[in-house]
Amino acid sequence: MSKYSEKFEKMRIAGKLASQTLDMLTNEVKEGVTTNKIDKLGYEFIRDNGGHSAPLYYRGFKKSLCTSLNHVVCHGTPSDRVLNDGDSVNIDVTAVVNEYYGDTSRMFTVGDIPVKAKNLIETTYESMMKGIEILKPGIKLGDIGHEIQSFVEARGFSVVRDFCGHGISNTFHEQPNILHYGKKNTGYELIPGMTFTIEPMINVGKLDVKVLNDGWTAVTKDKSLSAQFEHTIGITEDSYEIFTESVKGYTRPPYN
Ligand code: MF3
Ligand code: CO
Ligand code: CO
Numbered sequence: 020m021s022k023y024s025e026k027f028e029k030m031r032i033a034g035k036l037a038s039q040t041l042d043m044l045t046n047e048v049k050e051g052v053t054t055n056k057i058d059k060l061g062y063e064f065i066r067d068n069g070g071h072s073a074p075l076y077y078r079g080f081k082k083s084l085c086t087s088l089n090h091v092v093c094h095g096t097p098s099d100r101v102l103n104d105g106d107s108v109n110i111d112v113t114a115v116v117n118e119y120y121g122d123t124s125r126m127f128t129v130g131d132i133p134v135k136a137k138n139l140i141e142t143t144y145e146s147m148m149k150g151i152e153i154l155k156p157g158i159k160l161g162d163i164g165h166e167i168q169s170f171v172e173a174r175g176f177s178v179v180r181d182f183c184g185h186g187i188s189n190t191f192h193e194q195p196n197i198l199h200y201g202k203k204n205t206g207y208e209l210i211p212g213m214t215f216t217i218e219p220m221i222n223v224g225k226l227d228v229k230v231l232n233d234g235w236t237a238v239t240k241d242k243s244l245s246a247q248f249e250h251t252i253g254i255t256e257d258s259y260e261i262f263t264e265s266v267k268g269y270t271r272p273p274y275n
Pocket of ligand 2: 115122183185216218
């Protein structure tokens with residue numbers, strides 16, 4: 020048994036609950052539903068399955084998950100806003116079970132979305148997976164950023180710099196920061212037992228972001244569409260483990 024096997028076992032449990040919450044919400048994301056309804060369903064599902072939602076009361080956040088629509092980059096707050104045909108929305112769930120955290124987000128689409136939005140969502144998902152697939156002890160943090168940035172920019176989209184992935188275990192956000200841009204062979208070396216998120220935010224237009232007066236909602240300055248996916252991951256002896264993989268095989272839309 021390795022030193023970190025107990026930690027990984029707890030990360031698996033928390034990660035699974037977070038991903039099952041997104042699985043459960045998949046059928047609920049449709050025209051006419053408010054983001055508050057999604058928040059309530061997520062809150063109840065996590066509570067009824069032995070966990071609690073990390074975002075609720077986190078640094079003054081008032082809801083149980085984040086719903087970031089269209090040009091919202093991240094940290095959108097659920098509200099009375101109704102989902103409409105053509106919307107794309109990121110739902111970001113963080114579940115805590117036995118003090119350990121599982122943090123994951125996916126994009127969801129409502130009705131028919133523009134081709135540009137489809138391309139953005141596909142590119143964002145692929146970029147996250149490119150960042151994940153190279154993971155093993157000995158590579159450096161900058162290698163992850165390089166994989167994501169080079170892939171995204173080759174497709175003409177931009178990588179948000181103002182938010183990043185993070186270490187995660189028995190605290191929500193810990194060291195190190197995981198940048199989604201960077202240079203090969205720079206930054207800390209990965210070692211077995213490390214646990215962190217990869218959660219690239221990718222824009223159709225420029226990378227610039229501003230935070231609205233509510234102190235949370237981050238939007239693209241040029242109002243262009245933004246997308247994000249997130250997994251919580253652990254580094255193993257020779258590879259990696261994704262703690263937040265969908266039990267139902269839901270990776271990216273369309274999910275049917
Ligand atoms: N889940 C987000 C992350 O990926 C953090 C949300 S903090 C909140 O790190 F307060 F906005 F919920
Ligand atoms: Co995160
Ligand atoms: Co998150």
